[in-house]
Amino acid sequence: MPATVEFHTGMADKIGFACRLLRKAYARGARVAVTGAPELLRQLDDALWLFEPQQFVPHVRLKAGQQPAPRLLRTPLWLLDAGAEPPHREVLVNLGPAMAEGPDDFQRVIELVGGTPEDRDAGRRRWRAWEAAGAKIVHHAQQATGGPAPGPA
Template sequence: MNAGAVMPAVAFHFNVPERRGYVCRLLRKAWRSGARVVVTGEAAMLAEVDRLLWTFEPLEFVPHWRGAGVDAVPERLRETPVLLLEQHSPALGHDVLVNLGHEVPPDWQRYRRVIEVVSRDEFDRDRARARWRRYGAAGAAIEKHEAGGA
């Protein structure tokens, strides 16, 4: 992190019953608010989110692009508000990182906000606890949200 830079806010969304649908709704809300978001995770999860972003709401579309990494984003699509990337990078100026992976992403400190979406699955919860500890050890302020809560 650069000297003088502000540590990003980290928010954990726990007990999410269905991660992919939850992420789609989260991305729709972020896009409507004008945020630019990178979603990172395993290829299979990103493929499912990509598919659902086309179908989860019949009369709406969340502008997005899916690929391996930021270098693969075509020039004409670099302003796309939602990027689904296996290898993320804040290089295009996106300010929010949604992590669907099991590890803390490298360069997470370069975003303004990091969101972790955690299912009810015990393995997922275990890995989230480890990520919580890593963010906390780095000095991040962590927020906890329960899915379905106010």
């Protein structure tokens, strides 16, 4: 189990927040696997191509049962459909709504929870599941602008 699970909650634009988070992770040399609903992963894939025209964020979308070409294995960011096997186990970012598959194998887990009622409810279920598993949870509440909220939430 990862030592800490980070929850980023309340962002108005979860895809935009994920793009900024992944750009920062890439700049720091982190290797990240991203899980979530297929539609969210498609939106994130599209957004990463258009997010910063002058700063490409290399990524691969991997569907269940697909084997990545050997030349792609150095790619630092992987968008994983359910059942797809990540090529590394460094950082896991979960866009939800369900628990990611095999999160215990990762060194670090980041849960992103948007501001919609459905997303908040799904995030609360994941929070309770992590608590029940004994994970230490760190909470980062966001304002509607995507920045940190003042004080504890």
